[in-house]
Amino acid sequence: MSLSEETFDVVVIGGGAVGENAADRASRTGLSVAVVESELVGGECSYWACMPSKVLLRAGAVRALARETPGLRDPGAPDVAAVLARRDEITSNWDDSGQASWVEGAGLTLVRGHGRLVGERLVEVTVPESSVSTDSGLGEAETGDTPVARRLRARHAVIVATGSVPVLPDTPGLAEAAPWSSREATSAEAVPESLVVIGGGVVGAEMANAYADLGAHVTLLSRGGLLSGAEPFAGEMVADSLRELGVDVRTDVEAASVERPGAGLEGGAPGPVTVTLPDGEKITAAELLVATGRVPRTGDIGVESVGLDGAALGRGGALVVDDSMQVSGVPGGWLYACGDVTGRAPTTHQGKYQARVVGDVIAARYGTEAGDRSPTSGDPEPAAGQEGKPWSRYAATADHAARVQVVFTRPQVSWVGPTEREARSAGIPVEAVSYDLAWVGGASVESPGYTGRAQVLVDTQRRILVGATFVGPEAGEMLHAATIAVVGEVPLDRLWHAVPAYPTVSEVWLRFLESYGL
Ligand SMILES: Cc1cc2nc3c(=O)[nH]c(=O)nc-3n(C[C@H](O)[C@H](O)[C@H](O)COP(=O)(O)OP(=O)(O)OC[C@H]3O[C@@H](n4cnc5c(N)ncnc54)[C@H](O)[C@@H]3O)c2cc1C
Numbered sequence: 001m002s003l004s005e006e007t008f009d010v011v012v013i014g015g016g017a018v019g020e021n022a023a024d025r026a027s028r029t030g031l032s033v034a035v036v037e038s039e040l041v042g043g044e045c046s047y048w049a050c051m052p053s054k055v056l057l058r059a060g061a062v063r064a065l066a067r068e069t070p071g072l073r074d075p076g077a078p079d080v081a082a083v084l085a086r087r088d089e090i091t092s093n094w095d096d097s098g099q100a101s102w103v104e105g106a107g108l109t110l111v112r113g114h115g116r117l118v119g120e121r122l123v124e125v126t127v128p129e130s131s132v133s134t135d136s137g138l139g140e141a142e143t144g145d146t147p148v149a150r151r152l153r154a155r156h157a158v159i160v161a162t163g164s165v166p167v168l169p170d171t172p173g174l175a176e177a178a179p180w181s182s183r184e185a186t187s188a189e190a191v192p193e194s195l196v197v198i199g200g201g202v203v204g205a206e207m208a209n210a211y212a213d214l215g216a217h218v219t220l221l222s223r224g225g226l227l228s229g230a231e232p233f234a235g236e237m238v239a240d241s242l243r244e245l246g247v248d249v250r251t252d253v254e255a256a257s258v259e260r261p262g263a264g265l266e267g268g269a270p271g272p273v274t275v276t277l278p279d280g281e282k283i284t285a286a287e288l289l290v291a292t293g294r295v296p297r298t299g300d301i302g303v304e305s306v307g308l309d310g311a312a313l314g315r316g317g318a319l320v321v322d323d324s325m326q327v328s329g330v331p332g333g334w335l336y337a338c339g340d341v342t343g344r345a346p347t348t349h350q351g352k353y354q355a356r357v358v359g360d361v362i363a364a365r366y367g368t369e370a371g372d373r374s375p376t377s378g379d380p381e382p383a384a385g386q387e388g389k390p391w392s393r394y395a396a397t398a399d400h401a402a403r404v405q406v407v408f409t410r411p412q413v414s415w416v417g418p419t420e421r422e423a424r425s426a427g428i429p430v431e432a433v434s435y436d437l438a439w440v441g442g443a444s445v446e447s448p449g450y451t452g453r454a455q456v457l458v459d460t461q462r463r464i465l466v467g468a469t470f471v472g473p474e475a476g477e478m479l480h481a482a483t484i485a486v487v488g489e490v491p492l493d494r495l496w497h498a499v500p501a502y503p504t505v506s507e508v509w510l511r512f513l514e515s516y517g518l
C-alpha cells in the first residue's frame with residue numbers, strides 16, 4: 001500500500017448534500033477544505049432518496065389533480081417508461097460529474113475514496129482495488145493490484161457527514177430473500193407486478209403510493225399505524241387514501257418470516273417472495289421492499305481510533321453533538337458532525353441547516369479575515385470558544401424547536417415542531433386547534449372533493465405557536481408560514497394581523513385564531 005500525506009485546514013468525510021454544504025461554508029473565511037467521498041458526490045438524496053422518489057410520485061399526483069378537477073378528463077395511468085426516464089434524468093443517470101465539478105468550482109478539494117479516522121485530526125483514505133483508475137481523484141494516477149491510501153491531516157477540524165444506512169430486521173428468511181432497500185426502490189428499471197412493503201414510515205408510505213400509482217399491486221405492512229413521527233390523524237388519512245388507491249394497508253402487524261426460493265442463485269432475477277404473517281397468512285408478491293428505518297453510518301469510519309467506543313455513541317451508533325455540531329467526548333474539540341450521522345433530524349434540509357451551523361462555527365473559529373467572504377465577518381457573536389447561543393447562527397436550535405418534515409404521499413403531510421404528544425411530554429402547556437381544510441373557501445375552489453386537515457399547537461402560557469401539521473394537497477407548500485411563526489415566536493395577537501388572502505387555503509390561519517378565541 002502506498003501512502004502520501006497532505007494537510008488541509010478542514011477535512012470533511014462524506015460528500016453528500018450535507019457534507020458538501022458544510023465544506024463550502026467552512027471554506028468561506030479562506031480555509032482549505034478537502035471533501036472525501038466514497039461513492040457519488042451528492043449522496044443519497046440526489047441519487048437514491050429525495051429526488052428520484054419525488055419524481056416517481058409526481059405523475060400520480062398530477063393525474064389525481066386532473067381527475068378531481070371538474071372539466072378535465074382522467075389523463076390515464078402514468079406512462080411508466082416516461083416516468084422512469086425522467087427519474088433517470090433527475091439522477092443524471094447516477095453520474096456525479098456535475099456535482100463533482102461544483103465541489104471543485106467552489107474551491108474545495110475532492111478526494112475520492114473511503115475515509116476513516118486513524119487518530120487526532122488524521123484521516124486515511126483508501127480506494128478498493130477494483131475502483132482504482134487513473135482518474136480516481138487521488139492526485140497522481142495509481143493503478144495496479146495494491147489499494148491506494150492517502151493520509152489527510154486536518155490543521156483544525158474534521159467534519160463527519162457519512163449519512164446513514166438502512167436497517168434490515170432479523171426476520172427469519174428476510175436477508176436471504178435479497179429484498180429491495182430504498183436504493184433499489186428508487187432506481188428500479190421496471191415496476192414489479194406486485195410489491196410487499198415492510199415498514200409504515202416515510203419511505204414505506206411514499207414508495208407504496210408511488211408503486212401503486214405506477215400500476216403495482218401493493219401490500220403495506222406496518223407494525224403500528226402509518227407515519228409514527230407525525231400526528232396520528234395524518235397517518236390515518238394517508239392510510240385511508242392509500243386504501244382508496246388500492247393498496248392493501250395492514251397496520252399493527254409484523255412479518256413473521258420470509259421465503260424466496262432461488263434467491264441468491266446466479267442467473268436472472270429472483271422469483272416471487274412470500275411473507276408469512278404471525279397468524280399464518282401468506283402474502284406472495286413479485287418483489288419485497290424493506291423500509292424499517294435507518295441508522296447513522298459510523299460502523300466503518302474509525303471512531304474507536306479517537307476514543308469513541310460504543311458507550312460514547314448515541315442511539316443506533318450516532319455521533320453525539322452539541323448544538324454547534326461539535327462531537328462530545330473528543331479531547332481538543334476538533335471533531336464535528338452533521339446530517340444523518342448525528343441521528344438528530346434525518347432529512348436533507350435539517351442536515352444542511354446543521355451544515356451551515358458547523359461550517360460557520362469553523363469558519364469563524366479558524367478562518368482568517370484576509371480570506372473572508374463570509375457574512376460572519378463582523379458578527380457580534382464570534383463562535384470561538386462558545387457553545388453557541390440558542391438561535392445564534394452558531395447553534396442548530398431549530399433541530400429541537402422547529403424541525404420540519406414533508407411527506408410526499410397523497411395527501412401530503414407536513415409538520416413543524418413537536419407533535420401534541422411530544423409537546424406534552426416535554427412539559428409544554430399546549431392546546432391543539434384543529435380545522436377541516438375542506439371548510440375554507442380556497443379549498444372549495446381547488447376541488448369540490450378537497451380533503452385535508454390542519455392543526456396548530458398553541459403554547460397557552462406564552463401565547464405563541466410551537467407546532468403545526470398540515471395534511472392535504474400541496475401540504476408541503478403550506479408549511480413554511482407555520483415554520484416562520486414558530487421560529488419567530490410570533491405572538492398570537494400579532495399573527496391576527498397576518499391577513500390570509502381570499503380565497504386561498506391559507507385562510508385556515510384565520511380560522512385557527514378564531515377557533516382559539518381571538
Ligand atoms: C427513499 C428516501 C427518500 C427521502 N426523501 C427525502 C426528502 O424528500 N426530503 C428530505 O429532506 N429527506 C429525504 N430523505 C432523507 C435524506 O435522504 C437524508 O436525510 C440525507 O440524504 C442525509 O444527507 P447526509 O449528507 O447526511 O447523508 P448521505 O446523503 O447519506 O451522504 C453521505 C455521503 O457520505 C459518503 N460516505 C459515507 N461514508 C463514507 C466514508 N467513510 N468515506 C467517504 N465517504 C463516505 C456516502 O457515500 C454519501 O455520499 C429520504 C431518504 C430516503 C431513504
Ligand SMILES: NC(=O)c1ccc[n+]([C@@H]2O[C@H](COP(=O)([O-])OP(=O)(O)OC[C@H]3O[C@@H](n4cnc5c(N)ncnc54)[C@H](O)[C@@H]3O)[C@@H](O)[C@H]2O)c1
Nearest residue numbers: 169199200201202203204223291292293294346406407408
Ligand atoms: N419526505 C421525506 O422527508 C423523507 C422521505 C423518505 C425518507 N425520509 C427519511 O429517511 C429515513 C428513513 O425512512 P424510513 O421510512 O425507513 O424510516 P422511519 O423511521 O420513518 O420508519 C420506519 C418504520 O419501520 C417500522 N419498523 C421498524 N422495524 C420494523 C420491523 N421489524 N417490522 C416492521 N416494521 C418495522 C417502524 O416502526 C417505523 O414505522 C427517515 O429518517 C425519514 O425521515 C424522509
